[in-house]
Amino acid sequence: DQQVKQNSPSLSVQEGRISILNCDYTNSMFDYFLWYKKYPAEGPTFLISISSIKDKNEDGRFTVFLNKSAKHLSLHIVPSQPGDSAVYFCAASEHNTDKLIFGTGTRLQVFP
Amino acid sequence: KAGVTQTPRYLIKTRGQQVTLSCSPISGHRSVSWYQQTPGQGLQFLFEYFSETQRNKGNFPGRFSGRQFSNSRSEMNVSTLELGDSALYLCASSLEDGSYEQYFGPGTRLTVT
Numbered sequence: 001d002q003q004v005k006q007n008s009p010s011l012s013v014q015e016g017r018i019s020i021l022n023c024d025y026t027n028s029m030f031d032y033f034l035w036y037k038k039y040p041a042e043g044p045t046f047l048i049s050i051s052s053i054k055d056k057n058e059d060g061r062f063t064v065f066l067n068k069s070a071k072h073l074s075l076h077i078v079p080s081q082p083g084d085s086a087v088y089f090c091a092a093s094e095h096n097t098d099k100l101i102f103g104t105g106t107r108l109q110v111f112p
Numbered sequence: 113k114a115g116v117t118q119t120p121r122y123l124i125k126t127r128g129q130q131v132t133l134s135c136s137p138i139s140g141h142r143s144v145s146w147y148q149q150t151p152g153q154g155l156q157f158l159f160e161y162f163s164e165t166q167r168n169k170g171n172f173p174g175r176f177s178g179r180q181f182s183n184s185r186s187e188m189n190v191s192t193l194e195l196g197d198s199a200l201y202l203c204a205s206s207l208e209d210g211s212y213e214q215y216f217g218p219g220t221r222l223t224v225t
Contacts, residue, residue, distance in 0.1 A: 032212045043116070043202050043216030044155070089155060093212050098143050099168040100204075100214060102155035 003027045004092050006103035013110050019077040021106050023090035026071065030092035034100065035064060035075045038087045047088075048075070080110045114139065116217035118203050124223045130191040133220045137184050137205030143167075144186040145214060146178060149200040158201075161186055162208070190222075198224045 005024045013019045021035075031052040036044035050057040050064045050073070057064050063076045077084055087107050091100040117136045125131050137144050145168075146158040157170040161180035178188040184205075190197055200221050204214035 034213065036216075041218070043204075043218050046213050046215060049213060091155075097168055098145055098160045098162075098206055098208075098212065098214065099157050099170070100145070100147075100155075100212075101157065102147075104154040 002104070003030075004090060004101050004103040006088075006090060006106050008106050009104070010107040010109070013080045013108065015082055015110055015112050016079045019075075019080045019084065019108055019110065021075040021077075021088050021090075021108065023073050023075075023103050024071055025073075025092050027092070027094070027101075028071070029094045030101075031095045032093045033064070033066060033073050034091045034093075035062075036089045036091060036102075037084075038089060038105070044089060077108075080108075082110050082112060084108060085110050116203055116205050116215055118201075118217040118220050120220060121218065122221045122223075124225060125193050126225055127193055127195060129193050130189060131193060131222060132187055132189045133201055133203075133222075135186045135188075135203030135205075135217060137186070137203075138207075138215055141205035141207050141215070142184050143206045143208050143214075144180055144184060145204045145206070146186070146188050147202045147204065148172075149202060149219070150198075155202070158188065193224045195224050198222060 034049040035047040038044045087105045145160040160168040180186045200219045202219045204216045
């Protein structure tokens with residue numbers, strides 16, 4: 001049973017526009033959420049995270065929104081740049097564990 | 113500060129053999145986690161070690177095992193390899209500062225023939 005779901009396997013966005021990547025989860029015990037970016041032949045790179053006590057966290061061009069009642073989070077990238085093209089994974093962890101449950105990823109392509 | 117390093121980067125083994133993968137965490141990080149990435153299943157948690165003790169375990173068979181040394185370096189072992197074990201094995205370390213942020217190494221690409 002997939003506890004963290006990324007229903008869009010791919011997303012294509014024009015440079016300069018907003019990219020919105022979505023993630024849904026089913027386990028109400030998750031209380032910390034993270035987004036990772038992954039290039040081919042490299043390990044995932046941490047981007048941004050959010051605790052369940054918040055509904056928004058912003059870091060430069062990246063903003064993560066959390067809707068606990070809907071069990072949904074999203075990553076906004078504004079403005080999108082070609083270098084943002086990669087696979088994006090959302091991940092969740094339960095309180096006090098380092099066990100991350102990952103979604104299946106969304107491949108983002110930013111074209112000029 | 114050096115990142116997470118994993119050796120070897122690539123490995124080819126035959127069914128039935130065993131393999132040992134190594135991971136050196138970021139200096140000062142005491143928690144090490146292992147993940148398996150396959151095209152069909154995505155990134156799946158294998159196990160996590162902290163202070164030489166396995167603290168969390170995923171849903172993998174007993175053929176998958178690991179350990180952590182006093183310097184926080186970690187190894188994982190897969191015995192009696194199967195074709196389905198072909199995957200990218202990723203190691204991640206974390207600082208245990210309450211942020212749950214994990215930093216990944218480049219991975220070991222294991223191919224079982």
